[in-house]
Amino acid sequence: MTTGGKRGRRTPARRSGARSHPTRERILDAAERLFAQRGFHGVSIRDITGAADVDVALANYHFGSKQGLLEAVFARRAEELNGERLARLDALLAAGRRKAPTLEEIIDAFTHPLLDRSARGGPGWKSYFALVAEVNNSPEFGGVLMTRTFDQVVQRFIEAIRRALPGCEERDLYWAYHFLSGALTLTFAETGRIDKLSGGVCRSNDLDSVHERLVPFCAAGFRALCVRKGRTRKPPARRSKAAR
Amino acid sequence: MTTGGKRGRRTPARRSGARSHPTRERILDAAERLFAQRGFHGVSIRDITGAADVDVALANYHFGSKQGLLEAVFARRAEELNGERLARLDALLAAGRRKAPTLEEIIDAFTHPLLDRSARGGPGWKSYFALVAEVNNSPEFGGVLMTRTFDQVVQRFIEAIRRALPGCEERDLYWAYHFLSGALTLTFAETGRIDKLSGGVCRSNDLDSVHERLVPFCAAGFRALCVRKGRTRKPPARRSKAAR
DNA sequence: AATCTAGTTGAACGTCCGTTGAATTTCAAC
């Protein structure tokens, strides 16, 4: 899988540090933008290499196949994103060593890196998040690609939320994250639907306004799920995972 | 637009009441399933007509173009869905003429028709909702197709929520609906990601469990957005639309 | 029986698809 083609062909450019490799990056940029606009199957390799102004064979040379190109686009910005998400989470955990961070702080650490890059990180990031939104809702790629790319970090966040909401059942915790993920991805898809629906009162690209509302919306949702039962059904007995 | 092709060609079958038109329905069924699985561009007309076991030319004959076929698939179940949503809403408004319906009741009237059909309405409905999820998050079709198909009914629901949350600002109301829409569509996309993430604790196809959590999650979210300001900023002054 | 039309068929249209192979260029290391 990682070596690509079917007959000895392998993806190159592991040397040279992968830094400032102009052709590769140009192809990734064009693929990112076009995949986000029209979806994986809606874009041809010729569309991409044409937009990047490189030869059509170079996409296969550098990425093995069209699917390999999609995965490379998906992975390129994920490392930076996951890195900042974890850094923010660790900062929270380190700062409040005595007192666990609040739910709002945790959710903000999860969503703010997206907001910041989509609003101020350049058009590549905007395309990237729109692509993630499409993939997240796609039965074809959603389950596999999202899991592989993000779920390790997501597990860290869910663990932090678990501590912030003691006694919360696991199912409630995961479903609440699922709702957060849906709200988040639709937001960054920026389809413009909400602009029309609201008659211009809301603007898809006013991400700061959305984020300011997304965090309390989801925090309240988490609490609604985790509090309602924690008191009335099973008192504390959650497995044997100690009290704390 | 409604008559299709470029040269006098028009979509037929307005006669005969469009009832029990087997070929049309077979094509729509196959298109619904395949579009949901692989997206609009990921499926060819030959895939669809092959699965429906009809001649290739019949898709263009009945629906004008591939895009026309997508729109027909999208519209076919929308009428029934919008109808039941409105019926439930009207029943709520009629029943509690003295006291306005609660937020939870309104959200349930909006989401329960989806839950019920996806869980117990046959595989066609499941495919339909997965397709809606993909379209909703697609920059290419999302803004146009969702607006045209659903937003008239959505406006009715937002109006009902507006009465249930007096003093809520318009922007908060619409953004909260937007988050609800994102959570809802990702849920019905059933990509299986949450199954892996939760290690089997959550199952994508256990829609009754999800719905039981989606309603309180979103209701709490709505209240969190509408209450925080409703008291501290503008007291009651919402336009001049009378009091009651 | 003749007419008409919606429905269906099979074939073909020109175009684009993802991928590959062989030849050529680039450029750093020796």
Add this chain to the structure above:
DNA sequence: GTTGAAATTCAACGGACGTTCAACTAGATT
């Protein structure tokens, strides 16, 4: 200046794409 691998170019492969067309069938209307 030679060598050798990486990068790039050009052309082509077989096949699939959406759409169209003329011919044909079936069933109702005259």
